[in-house]
Amino acid sequence: MIGNRSNEFVRKAGPICVSLLVFYLFLFWAETGWDAYKVRILNLSAIYIGITLGLNLCNGFTGQFSLGIAGFMAVGAYTTALLTMSPATKSAVFFIDPLIWPLNSIQWGFLPALLMAALVSGFVGLLIGAPAIRFRDDYLGITTLGFAEIIRVIFTNTRTITNGALGLKGIPPHTNLYWSWSFALICVFVMIRLTNSSYGRALRAIRDDEIAAEAMGVNLFYHKCLSFVISAMMAGVGGGLLGSLITTIDPNMFRFPLTFTVLMMAVLGGLGSITGSVIAATLVTVAMEVLRVLEEPRVILGIFLPGIPGMRMVVFSVALMLVILFYPKGFMGDRELGLKSIRAFAARFRRTFLHKQV
Amino acid sequence: MTLEIFLQNVANGITLGSLYALLAIGYTMVYGILRLINFAHGEIFMISTYFAFYGIGIFTLPWQISFIMAIVLTALLGVVIERASYRPLRDAPRISALISAIGVSFLIANLGLVIFGGRPKTFYRPPLFQIPIQLGTIRVVALFFIIPILTLLLLVILNYIVYRTKIGLAMRAAQWDFDVAKLMGVDVDRAISVTFALGSALAAIGGIMWGLRFVEINPNMGLFPGLKCFIAAVFGGIGNIDGAVLGGFLLGFGEIMLVAFLPGLAGYRDAFAFVLLILTLLLRPTGLLGEKQRVRT
Numbered sequence: 001m002i003g004n005r006s007n008e009f010v011r012k013a014g015p016i017c018v019s020l021l022v023f024y025l026f027l028f029w030a031e032t033g034w035d036a037y038k039v040r041i042l043n044l045s046a047i048y049i050g051i052t053l054g055l056n057l058c059n060g061f062t063g064q065f066s067l068g069i070a071g072f073m074a075v076g077a078y079t080t081a082l083l084t085m086s087p088a089t090k091s092a093v094f095f096i097d098p099l100i101w102p103l104n105s106i107q108w109g110f111l112p113a114l115l116m117a118a119l120v121s122g123f124v125g126l127l128i129g130a131p132a133i134r135f136r137d138d139y140l141g142i143t144t145l146g147f148a149e150i151i152r153v154i155f156t157n158t159r160t161i162t163n164g165a166l167g168l169k170g171i172p173p174h175t176n177l178y179w180s181w182s183f184a185l186i187c188v189f190v191m192i193r194l195t196n197s198s199y200g201r202a203l204r205a206i207r208d209d210e211i212a213a214e215a216m217g218v219n220l221f222y223h224k225c226l227s228f229v230i231s232a233m234m235a236g237v238g239g240g241l242l243g244s245l246i247t248t249i250d251p252n253m254f255r256f257p258l259t260f261t262v263l264m265m266a267v268l269g270g271l272g273s274i275t276g277s278v279i280a281a282t283l284v285t286v287a288m289e290v291l292r293v294l295e296e297p298r299v300i301l302g303i304f305l306p307g308i309p310g311m312r313m314v315v316f317s318v319a320l321m322l323v324i325l326f327y328p329k330g331f332m333g334d335r336e337l338g339l340k341s342i343r344a345f346a347a348r349f350r351r352t353f354l355h356k357q358v
Numbered sequence: 359m360t361l362e363i364f365l366q367n368v369a370n371g372i373t374l375g376s377l378y379a380l381l382a383i384g385y386t387m388v389y390g391i392l393r394l395i396n397f398a399h400g401e402i403f404m405i406s407t408y409f410a411f412y413g414i415g416i417f418t419l420p421w422q423i424s425f426i427m428a429i430v431l432t433a434l435l436g437v438v439i440e441r442a443s444y445r446p447l448r449d450a451p452r453i454s455a456l457i458s459a460i461g462v463s464f465l466i467a468n469l470g471l472v473i474f475g476g477r478p479k480t481f482y483r484p485p486l487f488q489i490p491i492q493l494g495t496i497r498v499v500a501l502f503f504i505i506p507i508l509t510l511l512l513l514v515i516l517n518y519i520v521y522r523t524k525i526g527l528a529m530r531a532a533q534w535d536f537d538v539a540k541l542m543g544v545d546v547d548r549a550i551s552v553t554f555a556l557g558s559a560l561a562a563i564g565g566i567m568w569g570l571r572f573v574e575i576n577p578n579m580g581l582f583p584g585l586k587c588f589i590a591a592v593f594g595g596i597g598n599i600d601g602a603v604l605g606g607f608l609l610g611f612g613e614i615m616l617v618a619f620l621p622g623l624a625g626y627r628d629a630f631a632f633v634l635l636i637l638t639l640l641l642r643p644t645g646l647l648g649e650k651q652r653v654r655t
Contacts, residue, residue: 138393
């Protein structure tokens with residue numbers, strides 16, 4: 001019996017372990033061999049995958065339209081930055097108002113700092129989620145947006161903790177491909193396990209019909225808060241990694257456009273699809289860089305085209321509008337791209353096309 | 359605080375409150391009918407200032423004509439936005455419409471950035487609005503009187519349209535019950551278009567007054583005044599025009615007075631509106647003048 005079970009475990013976990021190994025070998029190759037620009041794009045993709053999954057958990061799977069992601073990212077980014085910076089750097093950065101006591105003398109490792117960021121942003125998520133979660137749809141959206149804005153305003157004004165509008169500089173650049181992609185993979189893993197559990201079914205029940213879910217005995221408040229807090233934690237860790245990647249943060253980074261970017265990724269990929277979020281986050285991050293050509297002056301066929309600053313966001317806004325108007329489910333809808341769906345697609349493809357030819 | 363400074367703050371508060379009120383009306387009317395936060399309303403407001411700016415600056419129109427053109431064009435823009443991005447999603451889940459609204463808002467803001475450039479522009483101020491008026495010990499320019507009086511005048515006109523005309527009746531019917539209004543033969547689409555036109559025209563008037571008051575205009579100025587005015591509409595009671603005016607007025611007045619009396623909190627000024635929103639929703643979700651909300655299924 002035990003042999004059977006361990007066989008099954010090997011059969012299931014084997015391919016996953018092998019593909020993980022291959023993937024990390026790829027990351028090793030990229031980290032050592034690729035140029036810094038490409039590595040940075042890969043890092044950003046991974047971070048955005050994690051954050052988008054967090055937003056999708058709340059907005060897509062649970063149907064709670066939250067617009068507060070940027071606020072949680074700010075909390076995570078500041079927590080990580082303040083915990084990992086060395087006391088010497090801190091005293092140099094906080095040259096107007098010195099940092100308050102316990103923070104100015106400690107320096108943690110990156111992992112404990114990220115875990116702390118998850119805890120703190122999760123706690124802030126709970127503080128915000130508990131009162132906000134009773135609102136629905138657009139009211140929840142604007143309330144969470146308001147909370148994110150309040151977080152930003154507080155960070156701008158508490159100069160002895162966050163250095164105010166000057167922001168933090170010289171954050172240790174701990175983030176590399178292993179950190180960022182491990183974060184992305186953990187987020188994917190959490191999402192898969194969560195959505196396939198009784199919790200996930202409860203969350204989807206809430207999305208589809210709150211009243212029916214409640215009648216079936218789903219504790220609305222508990223489950224909504226759960227998804228909100230996990231979403232906030234993912235955003236917090238993502239923010240921490242982002243801060244450590246670009247080594248400088250200030251409160252104005254975490255305004256509504258950041259939430260908009262993440263929301264766009266989730267919507268393009270399909271609200272309620274894990275693979276959709278992964279694909280869309282990667283595509284949008286890469287497209288952000290590719291479309292830079294629009295903003296640079298260049299000569300095509302002897303014609304000088306001046307660069308148009310801001311054109312990238314126009315393209316993305318149009319893309320979002322087109323998707324929401326004509327293809328509201330996004331790339332994936334609430335389906336998943338996996339071995340099963342690829343096999344089903346192949347079978348359908350064979351039936352429809354190859355059959356006719358025979 | 360001396361009396362002069364206090365009175366100056368009162369004047370500032372009344373002006374800002376009136377501007378917020380003009381914008382809040384648009385939010386409340388659209389939310390009343392469509393149950394949708396018209397995120398693009400702030401951008402409509404932003405665009406209107408540029409219409410007026412370019413009317414004077416490039417087409418060298420007299421300011422009167424330029425302002426009227428700006429109001430008409432903005433009203434048209436509001437109608438077009440509704441047609442293109444809200445009407446196709448009327449039967450879709452509410453979140454889709456909301457995402458569409460956010461998308462339009464970003465599209466217009468970024469288009470503004472591309473077309474107008476990110477550098478702030480200086481709004482032309484006709485001398486009529488700059489006539490100094492001596493009131494006892496303080497001196498203010500005529501604009502400080504024109505803005506609140508114009509706001510009240512527009513409120514009266516709007517109330518006339520909504521409560522005394524046929525299209526106003528259609529708008530109220532659609533707000534009361536969308537489907538029943540349709541069954542009764544009300545042209546709901548037309549009522550909605552008129553709602554957007556009226557709301558956008560008021561936003562344009564607010565925008566022009568904003569330009570006259572604060573002089574500097576830039577493509578990013580739409581989002582936050584817009585959100586604040588939505589909050590004002592919620593505070594006053596969403597769906598209620600008088601409530602929106604009252605809410606906008608109190609919000610603007612409160613913001614100025616907060617900074618005037620508690621200068622230590624000046625940095626938190628932008629958070630004031632959001633705190634107000636959260637308190638309103640928690641303590642009195644129907645707002646100051648709102649009736650009980652009927653849940654529409």
